[in-house]
Amino acid sequence: DTLHEANRQSGKDHYQLVLVSEDLEPLRSSAGPRILADAALAEFAGQIDTLIVLPAARGQALPGTEEAIAWLKRTAPTTRRFGSTCTGAFILGAAGLLAGRRVTTHWQFADELAARHPEAIVEPDRIFIRDGDMFSSAGVSAAFDLMLALVEEDLGRETALAVAQFFVLFLKRPGGQSQFSAQLAAQFSAKEPIREALRWVNENLRGDLSVGRLAREAGMSERNFARAFARETKMTPAAYVEIARVDSARRLLEERKLPLQRIAAASGFSTLQAMRRALFRHLGATPTEYRERFGSAFVVEDAEP
Numbered sequence: 001d002t003l004h005e006a007n008r009q010s011g012k013d014h015y016q017l018v019l020v021s022e023d024l025e026p027l028r029s030s031a032g033p034r035i036l037a038d039a040a041l042a043e044f045a046g047q048i049d050t051l052i053v054l055p056a057a058r059g060q061a062l063p064g065t066e067e068a069i070a071w072l073k074r075t076a077p078t079t080r081r082f083g084s085t086c087t088g089a090f091i092l093g094a095a096g097l098l099a100g101r102r103v104t105t106h107w108q109f110a111d112e113l114a115a116r117h118p119e120a121i122v123e124p125d126r127i128f129i130r131d132g133d134m135f136s137s138a139g140v141s142a143a144f145d146l147m148l149a150l151v152e153e154d155l156g157r158e159t160a161l162a163v164a165q166f167f168v169l170f171l172k173r174p175g176g177q178s179q180f181s182a183q184l185a186a187q188f189s190a191k192e193p194i195r196e197a198l199r200w201v202n203e204n205l206r207g208d209l210s211v212g213r214l215a216r217e218a219g220m221s222e223r224n225f226a227r228a229f230a231r232e233t234k235m236t237p238a239a240y241v242e243i244a245r246v247d248s249a250r251r252l253l254e255e256r257k258l259p260l261q262r263i264a265a266a267s268g269f270s271t272l273q274a275m276r277r278a279l280f281r282h283l284g285a286t287p288t289e290y291r292e293r294f295g296s297a298f299v300v301e302d303a304e305p
Contacts, residue, residue, distance in 0.1 A: 002147035002163060009162040010155055020044050022068050041071045050150065051079045055086035069095050081150075083135030085143040092136070093117040102131040106139035144169055193218035194232045197225070201244050205268035209241045241268075246282045249275055253291045260287050 003015040021027060021037035028034050039046075053072065056064075064072075073095040076082040084092050089105040090113060092098055098120035105113050110124030123129060128137035128146040137146040148169070152160035200217040201209055214237055215225035229237050248267035252258060261272050269275040272287075279287055 053088035
């Protein structure tokens with residue numbers, strides 16, 4: 001849809017899409033409808049500019065047949081760029097294309113991808129990643145983010161923006177490259193005491209968020225709390241607190257036209273410099289750069305956060 005609309009918006013057929021499968025048997029999508037491929041692997045002889053490996057059916061992370069893997073291994077290096085959407089990353093891995101590469105997939109399958117392919121650098125909390133000539137994206141809607149980035153690279157910002165406006169999408173999604181926020185992480189914690197501590201963090205960013213304070217909120221000893229927290233969230237309490245404060249800061253940068261010092265204080269950072277370091281560490285941008293890239297045109301001018 002994105003590439004077709006880019007052709008329409010630009011008035012030229014820059015992209016010619018060809019669906020290639022192992023054979024010409026109908027493919028059943030995860031939603032039910034069947035799709036017919038344009039060509040079979042054994043028959044396809046065209047030159048590929050951009051090779052996109054699609055995911056297996058929902059809940060599957062299978063590498064595909066030996067014939068398909070061999071074809072991909074031969075073909076990918078001959079293209080200008082190649083990559084995957086969602087669990088298609090497992091197929092790239094089976095073809096030996098992930099060694100030393102930064103890659104992402106749907107968060108639900110990220111641990112499995114890392115376990116199967118320790119040679120890869122799996123980054124689970126990303127919407128999409130570009131690593132040289134290889135790209136990868138997270139689940140379903142992240143494919144739009146990826147494709148818009150490729151269109152912008154090929155045809156420029158004006159065409160990419162026109163495509164985004166047509167589909168009522170962000171050209172660059174607010175929140176940058178994060179699949180989900182610290183607030184959502186609380187919903188995935190299995191144990192009630194830890195959920196209570198996460199809730200306390202998210203509601204008291206300017207307060208005392210020491211391990212001792214959080215342990216008291218959870219009704220646990222500090223030692224047991226620290227162990228349980230790491231087991232449930234896969235991070236330390238201090239790391240979670242920083243992520244929650246970064247989430248708060250980025251939302252204020254996106255939505256409020258406030259001085260940076262006030263945003264730092266409202267998000268619980270001790271100083272503006274502390275916020276600047278944390279944002280750069282997690283988002284790869286300074287507060288000013290982040291606001292310029294992701295700030296909404298419809299901001300609240302100067303209200304209390």
